[in-house]
Amino acid sequence: MPAAAPASGLAPWAVDPARSRGRLHPEGDGGARSPYQRDRDRIIHSTAFRRLQYKTQVFIYHEGDAFRTRLTHSIEVAQIARSIARQLRLDEDLAEALALAHDLGHPPFGHAGEEALSGLMRPWGGFDHNAQSLKAVTTLEHRYSRFDGLNLTWETLEGLAKHNGPLRKPAAFIAEYDAMHPLDLTTHASAEAQAAAIADDIAYNNHDLDDGLRAGVFTLDEVAQLPLIGEALAAARAEAPADVSRGRLAAETIRRVINAMVIDVVAEARRRLDILKPRSADDIRNAGGPVVVFSARMTALNEETRSFLRERMYRHWRVNRTAGKTKRALQVVFALLHGGPDMLPPEWRARAGVPGSAATAAVVCDYIAGMTDRFALEEHRRLTDPNIPG
Template sequence: MQPVLARSLAPWAVTSSRGRLHPEAEDSHRSPWQRDRDRIIHSRAFRRLQYKTQVFVFHEGDHFRTRLTHSIEVAQIARSLARRLDLDEDLAEALALAHDLGHPPFGHAGEEALDAAMRPHGGFDHNAQSLKHVTLLERRYAGFDGLNLTWETLEGLAKHNGPVRRPARYLAEYNARHDLELASHASAEAQVAAIADDIAYNNHDLEDGIRAGLFTVEEVAELPMPGAALAAARAAHAGLPEDRAAPEMVRRVIAAMINDVAEEAARRITALAPKSAADIRAAPAPVVVFSARMAEANAEVRAFLFERMYRHFRVNRATQKSKRALQMLFQLLHGGTQMLPDEWRRRAGESGTPAAAEVVCDYIAGMTDRFALEEHRRLTDPHVAG
């Protein structure tokens, strides 16, 4: 076995930190981003991802993805890509693990419900909520609220999808005291985490949709890219069992996407000729992206999922029930903050106010699917103890 050699990072990788909002002594055994990753993993918000939905409600099956398993899968893809591109793997991993911390229960249905409820108060944005969790809502440390993550990790959370032209209210408020340079692109490591999210999301939803019986592997194989991957798997494994066809197809598509991104990023970096991470941030366009061909193939997969999965009547029923549950929770708690747990009630203050709306939104956004359903029953069913 060949020994693992120490790697040198590319000149445009993030190699030093601008520090933390609250200064702390450095750890002699861990890099700043290893510490960030460890703090994220030990946070309450990260643990709650275990019972937060991707598409299916948590009780529908033990093998469907949750926000937690999705985040772990994104982190694996992000580390693979960061290594291919000679970037800092630990920063990419920390961002991948933290990117969904702000998602409310019930996936996009929950986000839509909270956004509608908060529309009079600036709306709801899960990216800003992720930043809020790690800078304010987590309360584990004696010296500060939040996790006191590095500037680079906070920057990546705020703008991993690109420059933020119209920041949500909390993001704007935080940025005023800790400038994350919202008008520029994020680091290459943050761009890696963002594209890893896209790769994991679509492919694993295909696998979950097949498992749920919403469509078959043969129907997915009618799409050019998954079809080619399935054909290659069957050519390599004669008599491929049906229960292994979908995983084989998905892993080959993921590998093809990683290769495509690595090659396209290398091409763009060569054309840009950056000399530092600052040059990546100042570039006119992101450098870690799909090629045009792969972007088109990915869009085809996304369109298939929208039609056959996200708009399936079973998913629509769960979506509508989830939305109604969260809307009712918000209305009841905003109009009656005396029903909030003690700590949250003290923060919310008077019922019906904008301040109360923000606290109620934070309370609901942090819930798991299971807790949200239980809280809904406690507040609406006279036979259930409060």
């Protein structure tokens, strides 16, 4: 018997809000809002989301106001995810909620912060920002009287846990949570989660290119050597006035690259959907591979861009200097609090164990992961400078 078509003009393979698997803690009806609209709104109003304003991608907050933060990045990912979801007749609200929540678990100082916590937590299972995002929305947020976390729908939690694909060896917290509230970790995520994941890839590379150009770590002529960027730059120059500024030309180029990548994803997804012929969201989950992905050509072009950014931006001497300083700051904060949990604020001290224990390491990790760049630097000063009150 054919699966019933989802409501509101959604495709048969879309996640249907009317058939949500619900929330871990049952709640009343949301009124005019769908379950995924409520999830999106809870994410936006969360403490973790607000903190993204002062968590950075590559350049930390005092290096300039024009660079991306985790907040602006998440908003840009949400815009791209909604665009892809709309063209594929998916639930836009679920895709948007996942895009807005995907970076909630990132620590301060971007890549450097994650590397620092990964190394510090290696004796106790390591650190994974995807697992930390799930932990933030299920455990660490304290905004409701009846439960910890945001009590998001199963579909949103599933997408957060496995938007990058099935998890055969999940991070410790994801495995623990799945044992209590199964998220079907061995299948693919919904098409909406896949749309959010590919939107992250699109935004990530292009906005790092934009920030790198703004910071002067490479030039527009240098990135034009990349075929994908070169094609977009040539098209932008052909339509621009002769006296166009370099900044406007760079913005036109990045805009065209983003558009080309979205067009590619939608075309490739439609091609795969035509072959798969899914009749339900579960057909997407149980498919042999992801559906919302780049074509083979765009995958290769995108990898060239990634390689360029790795060599010319993420390993740039200015970035390396900042990364080294911020990693050392987090290492010092972790060591002091892990060895002296009595220095933690009361609400965190109540959760910690004895000095040096695994329980205390987990609490200190959660505490640090929730910090903004600015707060982390201030905490380092409070813990190390005798002239600054605690």
